């Protein structure tokens with residue numbers, strides 16, 4: 085399973101960090117970081133996970149749909 089953050093689209097609302105602080109953290113530039121992720125060839129951030137934990141809720145809570153989960 086993989087989580088992908090299209091960080092360019094993030095509007096910094098903080099919902100993901102509030103819902104799932106283990107994986108998401110709002111940064112000083114006003115956008116969120118997917119903790120422990122790497123930049124991929126498409127310019128998005130991604131990381132592999134084995135347990136979805138609270139990331140489903142974070143994805144569903146994002147108002148601009150910039151958090152994708154690939155199962």
Ligand code: SF4
Pocket residue numbers: 093094095096097098099100101115116142145146147148149150151
């Ligand atoms: S919920 Fe979406 S828009 Fe809001 S901070 Fe997280 S990634 Fe950005």
